[in-house]
Amino acid sequence: MEEWERWNASQLVADDYELKYLLQDRNGLKIVFAGLETEVTIVYRKQILSFRSCDESDRWKTVSDVLAGHGKDFFRNWLAYRVTASDYASWFARETFDSTTADEILHLAFVTANDVIDVLSLEEPDILLSPIRD
Numbered sequence: 001m002e003e004w005e006r007w008n009a010s011q012l013v014a015d016d017y018e019l020k021y022l023l024q025d026r027n028g029l030k031i032v033f034a035g036l037e038t039e040v041t042i043v044y045r046k047q048i049l050s051f052r053s054c055d056e057s058d059r060w061k062t063v064s065d066v067l068a069g070h071g072k073d074f075f076r077n078w079l080a081y082r083v084t085a086s087d088y089a090s091w092f093a094r095e096t097f098d099s100t101t102a103d104e105i106l107h108l109a110f111v112t113a114n115d116v117i118d119v120l121s122l123e124e125p126d127i128l129l130s131p132i133r134d
Contacts, residue, residue: 004066004074007082007108011127013038014077019115022053029125031110031117033079034132040079041128042110049105049120050092059116075111083107083118092120 015035023030029044029051056063067074086107093102106124110117119125
């Protein structure tokens with residue numbers, strides 16, 4: 001069964017985030033989130049294994065299951081989560097005939113009020129924080 005935990009509490013800050021943009025190109029994957037006070041840029045410079053982006057309402061079973069285990073405020077004002085025993089990572093491993101095992105894969109989920117973005121990689125991304133100025 002999947003386990004979700006808040007990820008990178010030492011660097012990220014609580015805010016009310018929304019997806020600003022997502023860009024995948026030959027340089028990697030860049031995801032930018034805008035909060036009320038902080039903009040967060042997540043950069044995967046090395047090749048990612050896989051990612052998916054869904055409207056939060058299309059992931060309601062996952063959201064509901066996680067909230068049932070952690071309480072209704074688990075996703076409130078936080079952005080990044082590490083998923084262990086990940087169904088998505090297990091699916092990827094099966095698809096590659098276990099050339100990359102599920103245990104080797106880092107599954108991070110970025111959750112806003114409107115989006116759930118899952119990224120599978122072998123390394124942690126870079127994180128850049130910028131204050132939003134009025």
